[in-house]
Every structure is written in structure tokens, then in C-alpha cells.
Amino acid sequence: MTAVTLERRLANFRAAVSVGPRIEVEAAERRERSSLAAAERLVATVGGEIVRGRGGAFVRLESSAVALPVDREALARLPFQPTPDRPLLCLDTETTGLATAAGTIAFLVGLGWWEADRFRTVQLLLPDHADEAALLAELASVVPGEGWLVTYNGRGFDWPLLTTRFRMHRHDAPGHAGHLDLLPLVRRIYRHRLPDARLRTVETHLLGVQRHHDVEGWEIPGRYFDVLRGGPAELLVDVLRHNAEDVRSLARLVSLMATGLGDRAAWDRAPAGDLAGLGRAYRVAGRPEMALACLDVALAADGRPAEPTPSAGHVAREEAAWWLGPADLPWGLRPAARPWADRAGDSWTEQRLLVERAHILRRLGRHDEAAESWVAVAAGPGRLAPLGWLEVAKLRERRLGDLPGALAATERARIAVDKRRRLGLPEPRLEAAIDVRLARLRRRLRVA
């Protein structure tokens, strides 16, 4: 096939296809329109200043700093947090799509940092594809090498996307000392009182911020493309506000976590569920003493803010979900959350707190106390009764060398599981595990 034939075929093809909404662009006019003109057009509507750099021009918008103090000492006490001397850079991007592949760009990068107690927001807006190098260069100069990024799902989305953008220009993404992604922390600590983990939900439920006339996330790429193709720049006003608000919410959330959970005194005011989640976070971070302390405060709490009472069916599924192990369920992922999984494991009952406590005690080698905690668990209702006794039996058999005690616990487990069978809730696998242990313990006791 020659190029000439291809041209002919293109002409025939063009003639034959029914043309949809065709976008007529005068090529000559388009080429004349320099990117500087695009930047000027944006500035005229959305404000800010044009920054001309190597490889293009971009728009820089700075909002006045707001008072938003954060107790860095308190923050540093929380798991996975930066030490107080590290500068923090909050970052949130608006993009042309959800794939972090080569053809998606971040057309707006919202940044925020503290200057003493005041929080300052700066946004970098891309007037045209061709200006990306300049915007990225500015971003690279702003990211402090010794500092930490603060994002919401930035590990999974914003930063990989920006890394791809830098790579497209044959650069490495700017280095930084750490990355505080707030999403997994919010999941661990606050999931029990949130319907989902979207940043906007966090704002309404935790930060007391209500947005008005906010632009929906799915509208944003389309608005940007419209503006690129000559649509009114007003379309971006809402997007800029939305992004600035997101960046500020990152700061608010950091501040909330520091003051709400950062020192022991604050724990007394915190809901038991928050503490339980914090305990889980400490445990994952390899700080079991702190985790234990969290749980003790949570369990000691009387007259705390009431927890939502879960429905019966909910409890069953929730138990099944958390019993599977410490692996986190996918929860509130951006963009598509799995709604059923969102809810699993979001309520902390006293029984669950005791289970968590028992796990930590065992890890700390405090087997006696772990067994006690399991006994307390087994006193409760449901499937946890036989499971609790079984755990007691395991500890007594393996760690405490108390074979008769282990046998007694296993027998209690058997009774509890029989009771559930009579209620029409048989647990075949659990029963099998109990029977194996019963048989072994009886054999060992006879021998001994």
C-alpha cells in the first residue's frame, strides 16, 4: 500500500463516514495562537500570574494564607508520621482521566504548606499541553527534598501520575523524604463512622466543612478539554476552587488527627472506635505498646460518644471479614469503591476490641493476659464464643503448658459450637478444628 493510495482511501473514508459532531478548527488560526495567549486568556478570568519558564508558560494562583495551626509534636507521636522538623507539602492534582498511563495529564497541581501557623495554598494551572515542561519544572523546584508529601490516595494515584509525567519528559520525579497518604489512615481510624472514604465525606463528617456548588469529579476533565478547545475559561473557576478546598482539607485533616489523637490527654475525649483504629495503626506500624494503650483507653471508656449499633446481619459479615486476618479490605478506593466492602469491619464492638487486645498481648509475649482477654471475648455472644475458647486453648497448650486447662477450654469451645449448631448456625470447619484439638489433647493427657 503506497502513501498515495492511503490518501485516496482516506478521502473515500472521509466521504463515507457519517460525521458526528465535528469540531471545526482553523489550522492556521490554531497555530498562531501561542500558548502565551492561552495563559493570558486564563489569567484574565481566573486571576493569578503567568510564569514563563523553560518549555512554556503556566498560571500560578496563590490564595491568601489562612490560620490553620497544627501541633507537629502531637502529629509525630501518631504512627507513620513525619518528625516535627520535616517540612510538609500538601499536594492534590486535577487530571484529564483516571488512568495513570501515558496519555493522562495533571493539568492542575494544588500545593499547600505551613508558614508558622498559617497555611498557604498555591496552584499551578496548565494553559496548554505544550507548557507541561514548565509546570513540572516549577513543581520539582517546590517539592522539598527533605520534606514529606501529604496527599489523599496520592500513593496510588497523584504521585504515580506525576511520576509518569516527569518520565514523559525524560526526568525522574523529584525526590522527597516521605509520603504521608492520609487515605489509609482515615480508613483505619475513622472508617467506623464514615459511610465511605471520599475526601468530601471526610469533610462533612469529621471536619465540619460543607461545600456548596462544588464541581463533581467526573465533570472536571471535560471542562478542561472544553477550555483547551476555546471554551470559556469560567469553566475552570469551580475546578480551581474545588482543588484549593481539597488541599486545605488535607491540612485540616492533619491538624485534626494531631490534636484529636496526638496525645494521651486527647484520647479520653476520642470515640472508642477511633482509638481502636488508631491501635490497629500502631500495631501495623510495629508499636504494640502504643496499640495496647489505645485499646485499654477505649475499653475503659464509659459514657463515650455512642457507637452506631450495627444490625444483626451486619455483625455476622463483619466478624467474618475481620477474622480473616489483619489484611485491610479495599475500602473507599478512588475512583470506584466496592460498596459492600466499604461497610465490612467498620464497627468496633467491645468484643472486637478484646480480640484486638488479645492479639497484641500475644505478640508482646504476655500470654497470660492474652488468654484472659480471650476468655472475656468468649463470654460474649455469637461465633466469637467458640473462637475465643479455641484461642484460649491454643495459648494454654502451646505457650502456657497448661494441657488440662487447654482441654477444658476446648471442651467449652465444643459446647459453644454445639449451641450454635442447635440454633441452625453450624460451623463445620470450626468444629473440625475443635475436634482435632480435643482428640490430640486427650491423647497427650493420657500419655502424660
Added chain:
Amino acid sequence: MRTYAPAPTTEVLRRLLEEPSLARGVVHHEVIPARDADYGEWPDWLDGRILAGLKARGLDRPYVHQAEAVAAVHRGEDVVVVTPTASGKTLCYALPVLQALAEDPAARALFLFPTKALGQDQVAEFSELARASGLEISAATYDGDTPAPIRSAIRKAGQVVVTNPDMLNSAILPHHTKWFQLFEQVRIIVVDELHTYRGVFGSHVANVLRRLLRLCAYYGSRPVIVCCSATIGNPAELAATLTGRSAALIDRNGAPSGERHLLLVDPPVLDAATGARGSALTLAQRWALPFLRAGRQTIVFGRSRVAVEILLTGLREALREDLGPRSRVRGYRGGYLPTERRAIERGLRDGEVLGVVSTNALELGVDIGRLDVAVLAGYPGSITATWQQIGRAGRRTDASVGVVVASAAPVDRYVIHHPEFLLERSPEEARLDPDNLHVLLAHLRAAVFERPFEPGEVFGPGPADELLAFVGEWGHIRQSGDGRWYWSSENFPASEISLRAAAPENVVIIDTTPDRPRVLGEVDLFSAQVLVHQRAIYIHESVQYYVDRLEWGERKAYVHRVDVDHYTYANRAVTLKPLDVFAESPTVTGRRVHGEVMVASLVTLFKKLKFVTDENVGWGPIDLPELELQTTAYWLTAERLRGPWRRDDLDVALLGAGRGIQAVACVLLMADPRDLGLVTQVRSPHQEAPTIYLYEAMPGGVGLSERLFERHAELVTGAAEFIAACPCEAGCPACTGPRLEPHVDAKALALRLLDELGAATHAEGGAVGTALAS
């Protein structure tokens, strides 16, 4: 011949040929003498560890083709290696890759296989060689089954990445920034099973490779491309079209082989008037049984899953009657669990499994060792595939037997009666058209997504500017102030491409058999009309599905698995209008033309036909809107016919000759008869003359018609020969098509017309085979 005493292959064959009822059907028996190995030497630059590894595996010297290929790749030349099944092709690319990695562990290689299973096989083989050489090499498959945590490890550190074109299209290229280590350091790209990249699939893969090479150039690498192909007529040309670069052809096979017998068998005609024939399946069983009874490892190929089941049941029944080795005969096809398949493959290698009945699933490089006998129940559709199937039998030293039993289809019979096609240079060509506009534009979009286009940047045949402007009219890409073209849409264009369908608008086939419905595949609209209309039997990987309903508006077909003894055939009523002429040339009676046409197609009813016998067992209506298809075509006109022709006679003659040409065209260009539509017009409103059109039944075509235009003379002569050679009296479904009126001699009319069209003049030199060989 009820004997179970083990006997040598040649002895069983001798006894079979003494049986008159079997011997009568043999139209050709060729004895290909044994040949010794032709060795070269390992190159002196080869790393000592690799050399030691080779010797440890008993490979003291390479075959000549291996030595030539390895040397060429080392020099940085692209090569295409064409040697038969099991001739040690893997080594041709494995060695240069091992050497590159031994010299520089940062080097990378990319292996492309058309299917997942093949890729996994090759990783195992490659890794074994690497281990034998004591080299620590990370070779891994990257496909849909690769778990997420392993994926990122492969992206960063996989030295040899084995994947398939689909993954390359949708998972690797659009995410190239995460693969930069691969793109910066890729030294060798291997394209195995080259001959499978033809037609629509090949046209897509050619564009995937364009995108791949574009990114390699951006990252500063210039990999050598090693293609490996089964025997086809135009391997070097195919490699050049597919990769856009010319490759050195390496086809001097140095592997040894024992004596081989090739038998071409035609089921006897039962009724000369209707042309009815004996069943290929029954005959294939009769040929296979004595070998099984004598303890010879035998593979029987059926063309469909149903054929496999019929053959398997038949063979097992027969062996049971005789208390023979029934349980050692196994079936093998798509739909079997991987573990089952592995067990059968292992059993074949170590001799535990005596016989296997398979679909073409065992045709490609899956390792099953070498067997004694291969029986093909029906021509597998191409000479390449025939050799790949026959090649499953072939001991290094002992004799082996290949039996091809023709079915009643025209193409089968054409090939059976031309043994020179199989034995001399293969006449068939793999064709693809990387510049099919539908395909090209889809990949151009994906390419813009991957990297902006510079003004004047070349993609495919030339600078892409005009094409980009065209795509830009739909708004997915835009030209920025700097003149570059950028992707400007939320969509992910690579995921919109189906590598197996030409046009972007496809019907998705959804299998509702499992609890969670799954997508089986996609077909373009034009094919959907005849393949997945309501109540059709759709065959996918040799498994039958019944189409419960076709939601035309939603472009979805819902199917479920069935096991029935029939298939469906939809009648397409076609009107055709030429749009443009790309090339034309005078013939004896008129013109031959390559051009573009608009085909309007209406499908109104389907027939249910029995497998094996093609007996009509019912029909049903189809209610679908008319479709227009813009495609390329080849046509010949006959303005200056000599004799007086009655209009009715000419009608019959055009159709008969057209069918002959269609059958020959399918053989020459490795096409499915469904891919080449036939329209004949006694007095074409557009040509003012009797005209035979062959159009490509996919949007835009894939380059078949251009080649048909060039091979016009062979088509006309071949068609005349083919029809003349048919033992029927006056035309039959196997040559000129089903007879519509009993008193008309379609055969004579078609031959008369072909004679006028120039068949006689070209037949002077003898048979087509001779003409092809020259």
C-alpha cells in the same frame, strides 16, 4: 487386520496399502527420504558458560539454520527463521538473548507469542537453557494471569519479558513510563509464530509493533527483531510488512529427519450425480486404528470440537471391541483444564499416552515430543497448518506417516489434488494490511496517547499529519500551539481496540453459561450478521455456543454452551457498488481491477447443516438491518466474450467460475472462504459487462484483494484446473457450488467461461503447480 502385536510404522503402512478399500482413496503417496543433520559451528564470541550449558544439554554443534540465525542477530540484522516444526527454532533467538544478558545484565529482551500458553511453554524452555549455563536470568510471562505484585517486579527487573500482542497493546505500551527500563535497554524482540499474524489480527499486530518501535526509538533503543515462522510462501515479505523493516531470510533447515510418508486421501464419491462423498471422519478413523493397534503413537486432528468427540468416541469404541489400548487414547482441545492438558502433553512425551485426538490446539509449538503417525480429518485450512499438524509425526531416525483426508469442501479437494503445493514451494501467502484505515486510525489514536506526535512525524506509510487532522475532527486529539498533536480525551484508546476485529464498532459476545457471564470475544458488525444472529451456532476455540439473542442496538450477543451435531450457515444477500479504482490492467476479455467497493449486505435466513455430511436439517429467519461495508475488492470484467452466451448460461458460468476462483484464492492467500465474499453480475450496472467480484468481508480489507489482482492469472488457470479435476458430472457443491437446476451443466459452462477469460493461455506451461514453482 485384528492384530495388537507391536509392529513398525512402515510395516503397518504396507499392510494398509494392501487393503483395496483404503488404497483406492489414496490420490498421492509421497516418500520423503530421510535426511542427515547439517551442522554448523558455535560462534567463537559465545560466552563460555553458555557454550558449557549447551554441551551439557547434548548440543555439541548447532544446525546450520541455528548457526546462521545466531550469527546474523549478533551482527544486528533482523532475521526471519523459517524451518519445520521441532527443528530447534527456540535456540535461534535464545542464544543471542543469553549472550546479550551474559555481556550486560541490564539488557532486556521482549518475546511475543500469539497465545498465553505458548509463552509459558517458551519461558520454561528458555529458563532451562539459562540455568544450564549457570546464568541468573529473570524471564517471566507478563499476561492477564500475572498477579499484580509480580507485575511491578517484572516491569522493573524482568530481563526477558514474554507476552502477547494483546498485553502489549493494552497493558505495556500505554504504560511505557513504568517500563522505561525495558524500553531503554531492549536489544532483541522475538516474534514467534509469525505466520499467525495475518489478516485482521496481523494488520493490528503490525500497528502494535509500529507503536512499540516508535517508543523504542524515543527511549533510544534499536532492538533487533527475530521472527520465526512456519513454512509459508512469503515469510520475508510478511516479516517486512509486519515489522516495517526488512529481514534476512534463514530457511536452510539443518535438522535431521527420518523417512516420512505423506498420503493424500480423497473419500470416494458415492453418487456422481450429486457429488455426495464418504465421510472424512470415518475414513480418518480407519487410517488411524491399525497404527494404534500396532502400538504406534498417533495423533488425529479434527477440525472442530465435535469432530474431535466423534473421532475419539469412534476410536475408543473400535479399540474396546478389540480389547485394545482404549484408555491410552485421549482427547485434547480448548476447554480442557490446563492441568489435564499438561498431563496429556507429558503422557505423549513419555509414551504413556498412545493416541490423541485434537483440534488445532496442538498445532502450534506446545511440546508433545515426536510421534509416529499424524492423521488429519479434513484439510486444516492452510498448507502451513497442514505441515504443522503433519509435523507432529516425525522421528529423528524412524519412519513416520502423515495422512491428509479431504472433506467435501472445495478448498480441501483443490489442495488434495495438488500435492506439489504441499511438497514443493508453498504457494500460499500470508497477507495483512497495516494501512487498513480502521486499524491504522485506531492505533494512531493509541500512539498519540502514548506520546504526542511531532509535526511531520512518520507513522506507517508516511507523515501522519493528515490522518491526525482527520482524527482531530472527532476531538480526541488536538494540535497544540507548538504544532504537536496531543491526546485530549478521558478515554483510554488502547482498550477500545480489539486485535481480532477490524472496525472499532464490534458486537461483544457474552457467554452466559458460567455463573458470572464472561466476554468470549468480539466480531465486527459485518461478520456478526452471519456469525451471531439469533439461534446461530457460534464456534469459538472449537466449542459450540448457541446464540440466545443478539441485541443489535447494544451490540451484544448472548450465548451459552451447547453440544450439537450441526452448525448454522446464514445466507447473505449482497449488492455491490464500486467506489474507486486503485489499479487496473487489461485481460484477454476485459479488465482486472483492484479497487474500493461499497457492499450492502442483508441477511434474512439461516440454514442448519449437519457436521460431516452438511445435510440440511432446518432453517430459520433472521431479522437484522441492512449493513454497508466499505472495503477493498478485486474484480474481473468480460466485455469481449467470444461466443454467443445465453444470459441464463452466463449467469451459471459466472457463479461457477467465481466459486472456483474463490476456492483457489483462499488457498493462495491462507484465507477463510468467509473472508472473501463473491458477487457475480451478468450485466453489472457499474461495469456494463459480466463481472466477478471478490471482496474482503471486513471493513477496509486486509490486503487480500490487492494481491489477488496481482495473481489474477494463477486464479483463472487454477480455477479451471480445479473445476476440471472434480470427478462430478456437471458441477457439485465441491466445485461450482450446489446445483440449482438439474439439467444445467454448470461445470462445462464454468470451464468454457474460464477458458475465455484466459485460463487456456496460461495453462500452456502445464499445471498451476509448475507455474508456481517456476
